[in-house]
Amino acid sequence: LLLVGSLVSLVVLVLALGAHALTPSHHLTPSDLVRLQDVLSQPYTDLKAAYLSIVGQSKLGLSVAGSNEACDFIKSNLDPSSVESLFYAAEASQTIASCCMMNTNFKQTPNKKNKQLPLNEDSTMSQIHQAVSALSFLGLPLASQEVVSALKARISKEDNVLAITLALQTASHLSQQAELGEILEEIEDLAARLDDLGGVYLQFEEGLEVTALFVSAAYALSDHVGVEPPLKEDQVIQLLNSVFSKKSWDSLSEAFSVASAAAALADNRFHKPVIVSAVGPATVSHSQPLLQLQVMDVLCQSLSSANVLVETATSAATKATILSQTPFTQRDGIFQLNFMASQPASGYYQFSVAISGDSRLVGNHIELKVKVSTKVSINNMDLSVVDKDQSIGTKTTRVEYPNKAKSSFIADSHQNFAMSFQLVDESTGVELTPHQTFVRLHNQKTGQEVVFVAEPDSKNLYKFELDTAERKAEFDSISGTYALYLMVGDATLENPVLWNMADIVLKFPDEEAPSAIQSKNLYVPKPEIQHLFREPERRPPTVLSNTFTAMVLSPFLLLLLLWFKLGANVSNFSLSPSSVLFHVGHAAMLGLMYVYWTQLNMFQTLKYLAIIGSLTFLAGNRMLAQKAVKRYCASLYVQLALQ
């Protein structure tokens, strides 16, 4: 139960309260950037991979290693008849300073290039994008207005997010005289399609890569045209969170898109998200009085021209304002503030920090939780054995930390053991009430330990009393020598305390044979539960059932008897085909009922019943009609006879 006083520091950046805007909850740390660079600098085998690698690294501000080899690779893998290949080669070679594509095959055919521009109705958005970008990077002329109308036509056909993003990217290469207004409006339409996840993330359902490409394309076009993108501050931060939420990238193209987005967010004309993080844990103490902050852009480059100001610093416990409008000083790219100079009491403080210095800054109001920790010292530790009836005077022993009392204390059932002490801040002498002040008694022979809580009174003086008779249950009435420890711990303490103060010999009445205490093992298999299947219902004995079955069927015999006695007209059985068919059909229906009971389900039965039933009906109809005719004729005959 020993607690480490200086625990892991708390969350540095928390979501702001109240009127403050969102701050980034995910960003690329320097190690993430290194990982991104590693992914992008993997060896490549084809032109597309070369393009992603070279251009991606340049977006991160890194120079490509082996630029000559890269340039040769591009030139050798170039396929001049493919627009896609030209696009990759053109942009990649453009980023390598010494690589020039113009002195290869296509200088001969610039006109052919223009005519080869596939601006017909069937070319996809990505084809348009690649053609226009290739021409732009090669420095060849473009018919911007034609491209604009082609893009507009294509957007109406290809309405998906990736296509419109490519359109934005394409438009950023066109002349500023062209009418790019409608294309610019697409940024707002696309932004409306973003999914807001929990107020923290904003991304397209197509995924991270498309979102990142959108960010870089939107800012590329906005910078090119000089119009601020219609994204609110919170939306920019949410986009940032989405793009940088993934720290390991599945594919080269995903890494490339993240690098593009990072470059766009780090350096565009309108929005510059700022990342603030504390150097190490946000903790100050007498030994480390400076609160140090790093203020960076998205690519972890320090913003040395920024002004960092503490707007307010309030104590979390007392809500008193300690600091107001205090600036940080800058040293070697790190902003620092000597918080201990204000002599704060130990505890937690809520800092509200504002970064200024650039009108483009986004997410520049930060809420920070700072911990002030201190060292505790234990004063006036007095241990005594008090007689219950107060007849014998108390014997008080003072023990100094970290020493142990020389003699052990003896307490039997007529006596109480008492302890009192004070906990103070080592440097200021202010009384402290840490979260954990425990008194632990440990029986070395049996391994048993009992822990009590020491509580402070109104004057912050800690007292603890052990009534031997009252507490014997906790000790299982095992007498013997117990080692007495004091445990003090708190999140704001730098020096947690475990102090063996003395030995106590406790004597309990009614002692039982001391049994070695076994630690309770919770992880043994529990007794097996036998599953009880549902008991079938109790059935009556078979004899009884059979008797009653016979009884129920017996009236049928009675019926046959009665019918026979009445002279039922069996002889009048006409053997006409319809009659026979009727009786056969009727019998079949009854047979079907039996089969239904044993085997079939309702649907099958209805099917067969329909077939048999319709036959029976037709036959029966005829039979009954014949009977009716016979009866009518008979009655007519009778009437005639009676006349």
Place this chain on the structure above:
Amino acid sequence: MSNSVISVISRFLEEYTTSTPNKLKVVDAYLLYILLTGAFQFLYCLLVGTFPFNSFLSGFISCVGSFILAVCLRIQINPQNKGEFLTVSPERAFADFLFAHTVLHLVVVNFIG
């Protein structure tokens, strides 16, 4: 008192045997059979218990339904009631009886489980 009851009953039986046509007596015998079957089923249920309840219900309702349909048939084919059933000939009554029985048996067999 009992004397008059006995005499009423004997008179009734005498009238019955003489004046009811044979056809109706055949149907009456059938009615008696259905009645007894239903009564025996109910007796079993009272004595032994209602398990399985669905079987008891379907059997009993089969008896009750058959009884009702037979009574309908008897009413319709009784020549004394001819005035009330001008559109329904005895053959038609019998056909209705058979059709209704088919439906009844379908339901009963479904429920009998």
